[in-house]
Amino acid sequence: MLRLLSVITLLLVSCTLYASPMLVEKKSFTTENFTTFNGKTIKNVTVGWESYGKLNEDKSNAILITHYFTGNSHAAGKYHESDAKAGYWDAIIGPGKAIDTNKYFVISSDTLVNASVHDTNVITTGPASINPETGKPYGLSFPVVTIRDFVNVQKALIDSLGIKKLHAVVGPSMGSLQAIDWAAAYPDMVPRMISVIGMAQSDAWTAAALEQWAVPIRLDANWQQGNYYGNERPLDGLTASLMLITQQAMHPQFINQVNKAHSPLESSPLNDINASFAVVDWLANAARTRAKQLDANHVLYLVRACQLFLAGHDGDLASGLSRIKAKTLFLPAAGDLLLMPYMAKKAHTELLKLGKSSDYAELKGTMGHLDGVYAIQQKAEMITEFLAN
Structure with missing residues (x-):
């Protein structure tokens, strides 16, 4: 019996190690005459996006993943089996994983003004794009944009898919800013929000x-x-x-x-x-x-968008957080010296004061802020349970 169990265990490990990667495809989304938070108009905005899993019949199982500062929409899987690396959160996104693509339709999009303009797998509009009015790159004539603008481009993408309500919005670092602003901007669309290594506002230090x-x-x-x-x-x-x-x-x-x-x-x-x-x-x-x-x-x-960040983009933090209807989960990294845990703790505490549902737990590790990417699997069970309830 023990020998049989050993063989079964070996087979299971082998299947895990040699299973084919989840293959994904980069898609493109365009919206016209996009109005920014500060009232400027961008004639054409195009961003790349990818998805994992299948959208169910009533379109109720969609989870949006929002990426970090120098990241992009490649959150999980591979474009080709021969790719050296999978997407940055492949440890928790996929069949049977914390964000289970057997259950959920997971969407991830490149942000407006994505940093990686010269990455062939990134599609984004920003200062390097051609201004249709001049035929030349925008440069610094491109409007100042905010995290709310990133959210509103994603909202246009979600609307184009016929999705009326998301199951959750989840993101690390700059992605956490987008996630909490989604919950404040569109409270009836976001019943769950997970902020990883994040904050709810940019303070003077930041x-x-x-x-x-x-x-x-x-x-x-x-x-x-x-x-x-x-x-x-x-x-x-x-x-x-x-x-x-x-x-x-x-x-x-x-x-x-x-x-x-x-x-x-x-x-x-x-x-x-x-x-x-x-x-x-x-x-x-x-x-x-x-x-x-x-x-x-x-x-x-991107630096300016993060400097300008205030969840809700209106008045003060309490005002923005008061709009949130989602239950929230904050997962800062204990050793984070960039977006230090006190920032997530403040948002969590403010939400509790407002009578909102909020949970808080810290990631452990030696990588600091990057533990939110590379050590996220240690909270896989917590994420699974949070998404299920």
Whole structure:
């Protein structure tokens, strides 16, 4: 009997390890004459999106996934079996997983002004897009946009699918901003909301911290006040910005683990003021590779959208949260030094004061803010139960 159980266990493990990946397709959605939160009009807005699972007959099983700052709509599965990596939340989205695609129709869309303009799997409208009135890239003439604008583009997509009510909205980091604003903007459409590594408003500390991401771009001589299209791109400034973003998204413990050989008296920087420490090269190389897929102006617009964030986009936080009818779940990362747990705790506490249904639990790990992406599976059971009730 024990031998038989061992064989069965081995077969189950083998099936799990070698099961074919969930294959997905990038689709495109366009809406015309889109009006932004600040009253400007964008003639054509196009974003990419993908879905997992099937929409049921009464269209009541849709869950919207909203992505993080430098992320995109590729939340789960693979475009091709040979792809090196699956979508960023593949650990919890798929058949039999926490967000079970056997039960739910899961939708994820690229945001307006998505950072990864040069990623062939990203479709987005933003400063790098052609202004139909001039035939040239918008550059900084593109309207300032907010998280509410990201939400309203998604709302137009959801409407186009004939979906009247979502089962839930779930998102990490900048995606959590979209998720909670969905609950405030369209309370009758959102009965459940999960905020992972998130916040309900940008406070003074966060606004100042985010500005640091914009500064290197603006200081790059190639930026040219945003008019660099057709010329040399401001990749040095963008690389420096991504180095800051990457470091702030990680916990010191993780960076120190990866760079165990670091020595304060490293030979090259000790003898040459122009030489870099190995850990700096490590950050720079990763950022430089990533910068090739991003657009500098798009990063500036994303920074501003996050700086401007207030759930509900009206008056004060209590006013915005008072509109929420959804039951909510906040999952900050205990070691997050970017969007620190106090920010999610504040939203959770305010909702309880308003008599709303809210739960709170912290992710554990050594990766800091990135635990919201790479350690999310530790809350899989909690997410499953929350979505089921």
